[in-house]
Structures are given as structure tokens and as C-alpha cells.
Amino acid sequence: MAERLRTAGAHGSGAVEVLRTYRLVAAMWIRSTMTYRASFALTLVTSFCVTFFDFVVILLMFGQVQGLGGFSFAEVAFLYGTTGTAFGLADLALGSLQRMGRRIRDGSLDVFLLRPVPLLAQVAADKFALRRLGRVLQGLMVLMWSLVLLRHEVAWSWGTALMVPAMVACGAVIFMAVMVLGASAQFWLQDAAEVANSFTYGGNTLLQYPPTIFAQDLVKGVVFVVPLAFVNWLPALYVLGRPAPAGVPSWAAFASPLVALVCCAVAGLAWRAGVRSYRSTGS
Amino acid sequence: MLRLYATVAAGGFRRHSTYRVATLAGLFTNTVFGFVLSYTYIALWAERPALGGYSMADALAYVWIGQALITVCGMMGGGFEDELIERIRTGDIAVDLYRPADLQGWWCAANAGRAAYQLLGRGAVPLLIGAVAFGFTLPAGPAGWAAFLLAVALGSFVSFALWYLVAMSAFWLLDGQGVVQVAWLAGLFFSGMLLPLNVFPGALGELARALPWAALLQVPADVYLGRYGDGWGLVRAYGFQLGWLALLLAAGRAAQAAATRKVVVQGG
Numbered sequence: 001m002a003e004r005l006r007t008a009g010a011h012g013s014g015a016v017e018v019l020r021t022y023r024l025v026a027a028m029w030i031r032s033t034m035t036y037r038a039s040f041a042l043t044l045v046t047s048f049c050v051t052f053f054d055f056v057v058i059l060l061m062f063g064q065v066q067g068l069g070g071f072s073f074a075e076v077a078f079l080y081g082t083t084g085t086a087f088g089l090a091d092l093a094l095g096s097l098q099r100m101g102r103r104i105r106d107g108s109l110d111v112f113l114l115r116p117v118p119l120l121a122q123v124a125a126d127k128f129a130l131r132r133l134g135r136v137l138q139g140l141m142v143l144m145w146s147l148v149l150l151r152h153e154v155a156w157s158w159g160t161a162l163m164v165p166a167m168v169a170c171g172a173v174i175f176m177a178v179m180v181l182g183a184s185a186q187f188w189l190q191d192a193a194e195v196a197n198s199f200t201y202g203g204n205t206l207l208q209y210p211p212t213i214f215a216q217d218l219v220k221g222v223v224f225v226v227p228l229a230f231v232n233w234l235p236a237l238y239v240l241g242r243p244a245p246a247g248v249p250s251w252a253a254f255a256s257p258l259v260a261l262v263c264c265a266v267a268g269l270a271w272r273a274g275v276r277s278y279r280s281t282g283s
Numbered sequence: 284m285l286r287l288y289a290t291v292a293a294g295g296f297r298r299h300s301t302y303r304v305a306t307l308a309g310l311f312t313n314t315v316f317g318f319v320l321s322y323t324y325i326a327l328w329a330e331r332p333a334l335g336g337y338s339m340a341d342a343l344a345y346v347w348i349g350q351a352l353i354t355v356c357g358m359m360g361g362g363f364e365d366e367l368i369e370r371i372r373t374g375d376i377a378v379d380l381y382r383p384a385d386l387q388g389w390w391c392a393a394n395a396g397r398a399a400y401q402l403l404g405r406g407a408v409p410l411l412i413g414a415v416a417f418g419f420t421l422p423a424g425p426a427g428w429a430a431f432l433l434a435v436a437l438g439s440f441v442s443f444a445l446w447y448l449v450a451m452s453a454f455w456l457l458d459g460q461g462v463v464q465v466a467w468l469a470g471l472f473f474s475g476m477l478l479p480l481n482v483f484p485g486a487l488g489e490l491a492r493a494l495p496w497a498a499l500l501q502v503p504a505d506v507y508l509g510r511y512g513d514g515w516g517l518v519r520a521y522g523f524q525l526g527w528l529a530l531l532l533a534a535g536r537a538a539q540a541a542a543t544r545k546v547v548v549q550g551g
Contacts (some may be wrong), residue, residue: 039461046464057477063484065330191305198315206319213326218318
């Protein structure tokens with residue numbers, strides 16, 4: 001039975017098929033959400049507010065001080081906006097993966113495995129929550145504000161200007177890869193969903209602040225072990241005209257797309273290994 | 284009667300102690316967040332020593348107390364309200380109402396057991412790790428620890444009373460998500476989880492320190508740091524917690540009474 005489930009799940013795992021399935025399932029959930037418009041509006045506002053409070057903390061901090069770790073408010077807001085938008089996009093796309101552990105525990109993952117469409121797309125789009133757009137909007141607003149504040153301070157060129165959208169896009173992909181990696185781990189450690197949170201939510205919090213305030217070993221860890229530094233620290237420091245931290249060469253700022261690709265490959269392998277080792281709880 | 288609630292509490296403790304991997308995962312997450320927040324606080328207090336009346340060692344202790352108490356004092360969700368709301372939504376609550384025990388008392392006892400386990404399983408270790416890594420302020424002797432534990436216990440009961448009241452709304456709304464999210468937001472901000480309440484400026488700070496969420500983290504942390512002294516100051520701190528506890532429990536009880544009088548249980 002398990003063998004048959006797996007082969008069924010492996011049907012048509014091409015990227016096109018994954019995206020098509022994802023779009024269809026997500027569209028269905030959006031239609032279902034829109035049935036209760038008032039409820040949707042309310043949850044969108046709360047999603048916006050939750051992330052906004054993060055930023056209120058930074059505002060409160062800068063009510064007390066002029067700079068944090070040698071970074072001005074505008075520069076911290078720039079870090080906040082870039083990681084916030086990138087994380088928001090990843091959370092919008094793959095936030096439902098957090099439910100994997102529960103689905104494995106109660107056996108409802110079997111239903112997905114029976115359908116002849118890619119498993120990852122189904123799980124990722126399951127209960128697609130458009131309200132997570134609130135986080136993206138909030139991140140974008142702070143990013144815009146920081147860009148307005150920084151318009152005279154940054155040496156704008158094609159390189160620095162293109163770096164901003166590129167780092168948000170690559171950052172989102174890196175966060176997504178970490179989320180898939182976390183979901184894969186749940187095939188073995190079903191109750192350990194929270195560990196993934198420390199890299200996604202925790203990573204997002206970390207990247208909101210300048211690398212100068214953290215212990216250098218911690219910074220090295222997010223450059224070389226879990227490459228979150230490529231989400232925004234390295235490219236953002238390049239845009240701001242500051243040296244890269246932890247003895248990283250300055251060309252590393254341009255390595256984000258490559259790092260994102262490698263992360264995706266690792267996450268893809270982990271996911272396959274996870275699906276292969278899956279054993280249903282069902283009788 | 285008391286024995287019944289003790290048994291329910293012990294059951295809550297045992298139930299949560301079976302989720303060992305989840306406890307370890309939570310511990311790991313709390314520790315990671317503890318480290319990240321510690322460095323931001325170090326940067327902040329390096330710029331403004333004695334901000335909010337805290338030394339840097341006090342501020343670091345505050346960070347790790349916050350991480351240790353997250354699930355104990357329910358700053359980001361009480362840990363039981365989802366289940367209670369789900370029982371109300373599905374109609375399983377009828378079974379609970381049939382029991383020869385008070386609904387609020389039953390859930391309160393179960394939650395106390397849960398909180399006790401979380402304090403041992405998820406609270407103690409991050410506090411120890413943080414203390415070793417950052418050498419922050421420790422309470423003054425065994426009496427200081429005892430005073431802190433009492434404040435934590437009271438904070439955990441206030442948290443129960445708050446989240447129980449939130450869950451009661453499901454009797455009328457059925458889908459409790461909206462109210463839970465609003466309560467979650469308020470708790471996140473006004474408990475001092477993000478930044479100590481005495482760093483909040485002016486009237487916002489005054490307001491935040493008077494609201495019930497201050498009883499969850501800010502008061503226990505200040506008791507820990509010895510800012511209430513050891514005489515009447517402490518009594519005032521406990522009085523603040525007890526006052527909100529009584530008020531919120533009464534409100535929860537009133538909501539429960541109103542709900543059971545008019546309730547139409549869901550389901551067949």
C-alpha cells in the first residue's frame with residue numbers, strides 16, 4: 001500500500017506540473033476565503049498589524065537612541081524592509097507547510113499522496129492564506145519608506161538599484177528553501193515543527209538588525225552554515241556601501257542567486273528523501 | 284472536590300510531558316530567539332545605559348525570562364484556547380458541561396498542570412543557557428527565587444483567565460479565530476514580550492503597565508530583578524496580579540453562565 005502511495009505521489013513532478021497544481025489549489029482556497037469577505041479583511045488587517053508591531057519595537061528603540069550598532073534608522077529600516085518583504089513572500093507561498101507535521105501525525109497526508117499531482121504543490125497550497133499578503137505589504141511599506149530616507153545617502157547606480165529587487169527575490173527563494181527543508185525534516189521528527197520556526201521567523205528577526213551587533217561566530221554561522229546572510233545582509237551592505245561582515249569578500253553580495261539555487265537543490269533532495277521514507281500512521 | 288482538580292492538573296502535566304520532541308524543539312527555538320534578542324538588547328543598552336531603569340545585566344535577564352515564560356504565562360497564546368474553541372465549535376463541549384465539575388475550574392486545573400510542565404521542561408533550561416552565556420542578573424538568594432516563582436504562578440493564572448474569556452466568545456461567534464488573533468496581538472504588544480514595558484514612552488507606558496498583560500511577564504520579571512523590594516512592594520505586585528485575576532475570572536464565569544443559559548450546542 002505504502003509503495004503504491006509513493007508512486008502515485010511521484011506522478012508528474014515536473015516544475016510546470018508543480019506550479020499548475022499549486023495555482024489551481026491556491027485559487028480554490030482564495031475563492032473559498034472570499035466567501036467571507038469581512039472575515040478576510042479582518043484577518044488581513046491583523047496579519048498586517050502583527051508584523052507592524054515588530055517594526056514598532058524598532059521605532060520605540062530609535063525613540064531612545066540615534067543609532068544601533070553604528071547603523072542609522074533608515075539603514076535598519078532598509079534591512080527590515082528587505083528581509084520582511086522576502087520572508088513575507090515566502091510565507092505567503094509556503095506558509096502552509098507548517099501544517100505538515102500534523103498531517104503526518106493524523107494520517108491525512110495519505111489523501112494527498114493518492115492524488116496524481118505533485119505532493120509538494122498540494123501541501124504548500126493547502127489552505128492557502130491570502131491574508132499573509134499583510135506581511136508582504138507591511139514589509140514593502142517599510143522598504144519604500146527606507147528608500148525615500150536613503151535616496152541621498154546611497155550611491156545609486158544600476159548595480160545598487162537592481163540589487164534591491166534582486167535581493168528581495170533571492171531572499172524569498174532562500175526562505176522558501178529553508179521552509180521546504182523544515183517541512184522535510186518533519187517526515188522524521190513530526191513534533192519538531194518549531195525548530196523550523198527558529199530558522200524562518202528567527203532568521204527574519206535576526207536579519208532585521210545590523211550584523212555589527214551580533215557575535216561574529218553567529219554571523220559566520222548565518223553566512224556559511226544556514227546561508228541566511230545572503231537574504232539581505234550581504235547585498236544590503238553592498239547597497240549601503242558598507243564592508244561585508246565576518247571577513248566575507250565583497251563579491252559575495254552578488255552570490256545570492258547562486259546561493260538561492262543551491263538552497264533549492266538541497267531542499268529538493270531533502271524533500272525527496274523525506275517522501276521516500278514516509279510511513280503512514282493509518283491502519 | 285479539591286482532589287478532583289489536583290487529578291485533572293496532574294493529568295495536564297502528564298499529557299504535555301509525553302510530547303518530548305515538541306518540548307525539545309520549543310526549547311531550541313526559545314534559545315535561538317533568546318540569543319537574537321540578547322544581542323539587540325546589548326546594542327540598545329550600550330547606546331543608552333540604564334534605559335528604563337535596567338542595567339544591561341537586568342535587560343538580558345529580562346530577555347531570557349521572557350523566553351522561559353512564553354508558554355508558561357501564555358504571552359503568545361494560552362496553549363489551551365484552540366482546543367477549547369474547537370470543542371465549542373464541534374459541540375464536544377456538551378460532554379464537558381455534563382461533567383460533575385465546573386467548566387472553568389476543570390480547564391483551569393488542566394492548564395495549571397500544563398504550565399507547571401512547561402516551566403520545568405521549557406522554562407528552566409533556556410534560563411540556564413542564557414545565564415551561562417551572558418551572565419545576567421540573578422535573584423537575591425532563595426527568597427528571591429521563591430518570590431519570582433509565586434509571581435510566575437500568579438501570572439500563569441492571569442493568562443488562563445484571559446484566554447478562557449477569549450475562548451468563551453466562541454459560544455457566540457463559533458469561529459473564534461478573529462478574537463483569538465486580536466487577543467494574540469494585544470498580548471504580544473502589551474505583555475512586554477517585544478520590549479520591556481518600562482521602556483515604552485509616556486502615556487503608552489503608563490497604560491501598558493496598568494493592563495492585565497503586564498501581570499504575565501513584566502511583573503514576574505520585575506519581582507525577579509528585585510525592583511519591588513521584599514516588603515510592601517512585593518505585596519503591591521502580587522496585589523496587581525490578584526486584582527486582575529479576580530476580575531478576569533469573574534468575567535469568564537459571567538460569560539460562561541450566559542453561554543450555558545442560551546447555548547445551542549453544535550452538532551447532532
